[in-house]
Amino acid sequence: MKSSSKLTQSVHAGSPGDPLYGGVVNPIYLSSAYDYEETVRYPRYYNTPNQLAVAEKITALENGEDGLVFSSGMAAIMTSLFAMVKMGDHIIFQNDLYGGTHHAALHELNRYGITYTMVDATDPSNFEKAIRKETKVIYIETPSNPLLKITDIKKVAAIAKKHKLVTIIDNTFASPVNQNPIDLGIDIVTHSGTKYIGGHSDLCCGLMVSSKKLTNKIKASAMHFGGSLDAQTCYLVERSLKTIVLRVNQQNSNAMTIARFLETESKVGKVFYPGLKTHPLHSIAKKQMPGGFGGMLSFEVKGSPDKFMKKLKYIKRAVSLGGVESTINSPMRTSHSKLTAEERKAVGISDKLVRFSVGIEDPTDLINDIKQAL
Numbered sequence: 001m002k003s004s005s006k007l008t009q010s011v012h013a014g015s016p017g018d019p020l021y022g023g024v025v026n027p028i029y030l031s032s033a034y035d036y037e038e039t040v041r042y043p044r045y046y047n048t049p050n051q052l053a054v055a056e057k058i059t060a061l062e063n064g065e066d067g068l069v070f071s072s073g074m075a076a077i078m079t080s081l082f083a084m085v086k087m088g089d090h091i092i093f094q095n096d097l098y099g100g101t102h103h104a105a106l107h108e109l110n111r112y113g114i115t116y117t118m119v120d121a122t123d124p125s126n127f128e129k130a131i132r133k134e135t136k137v138i139y140i141e142t143p144s145n146p147l148l149k150i151t152d153i154k155k156v157a158a159i160a161k162k163h164k165l166v167t168i169i170d171n172t173f174a175s176p177v178n179q180n181p182i183d184l185g186i187d188i189v190t191h192s193g194t195k196y197i198g199g200h201s202d203l204c205c206g207l208m209v210s211s212k213k214l215t216n217k218i219k220a221s222a223m224h225f226g227g228s229l230d231a232q233t234c235y236l237v238e239r240s241l242k243t244i245v246l247r248v249n250q251q252n253s254n255a256m257t258i259a260r261f262l263e264t265e266s267k268v269g270k271v272f273y274p275g276l277k278t279h280p281l282h283s284i285a286k287k288q289m290p291g292g293f294g295g296m297l298s299f300e301v302k303g304s305p306d307k308f309m310k311k312l313k314y315i316k317r318a319v320s321l322g323g324v325e326s327t328i329n330s331p332m333r334t335s336h337s338k339l340t341a342e343e344r345k346a347v348g349i350s351d352k353l354v355r356f357s358v359g360i361e362d363p364t365d366l367i368n369d370i371k372q373a374l
């Protein structure tokens, strides 16, 4: 009996409970040394009981065949990527990327003889135009950070299939509750579990989900790169995933309410949220995000964004995102601080822009907090 409901799967998949005493939750298995008669288990082989529990749950939530849990989002992303390429190969990235991924591409790939092109993803045909005979992978991220741009997942996946390329998506911002890229033809889904999957701003992990075949290929490289996660954090991730649907549903609803409020507020400039009809790719977001539009939004403050953020009471200034508590930051001061003002302007990131990770608080309190700070 396998439920197709995320509410049920988030609680039960990979969480059979304690086989020894009948407790309802999975025990934490701390052993790093196991008997080798049947299976060779070892933390860096990604097959200890708490690692497998998390992998089973995220695989169920992403509609994949198999998955792995890592010690960070970057470990999941870079291991998945490096497992798919070799010297001489070419990768196509969308140009709106998480800062860490952008930096990793810039500083790691060329020195291993791997080349890449970055394209504007708002028009999927740009990916097809960038394909060369050495191209192996297309890598996308949607919604993107911090402007919540949308990439048409189905179209990019179809282009990749036609040219026999592997597709990787960073699904962190959407979370597995809102968007399941494997259903749309994507091969490998990655997450920074530090964000919505952990959900409480207190752990760091990463995850990937794919077919059995590609997961095994990634696991073989992962054993060499060594970015595995310890049992106690795995337990926290498993526990967090049990409430992800409830948390993200509340964040979706709060973000929508707040985005609509911000659009009517005279002290606010542009508002970026894929759930708004004014978002240029709202119709595509609606199709590929059946669960909701997510808890991330950004907007321009007409006065000083620093003064505004300092006045907030409930909404805390912080760099990370996806927690139950609302957090806010200035991309100019954080994720995009290494760009010059002109470079930022070229990618559409105004110095007035703030990025808001909406929590699960009462939306009326959050709106009142924003009103008093404005």
Ligand SMILES: *Cc1c(COP(=O)(O)O)cnc(C)c1O
Residues within 6 Å of the ligand: 072, 073, 074, 075, 098, 100, 101, 141, 145, 170, 172, 173, 191, 192, 193, 194, 195, 204, 205, 206
């Ligand atoms: C945070 C983040 C990452 C990196 O994850 P870590 O857990 O910090 O390694 C990757 N992609 C996106 C979209 C992120 O927000």
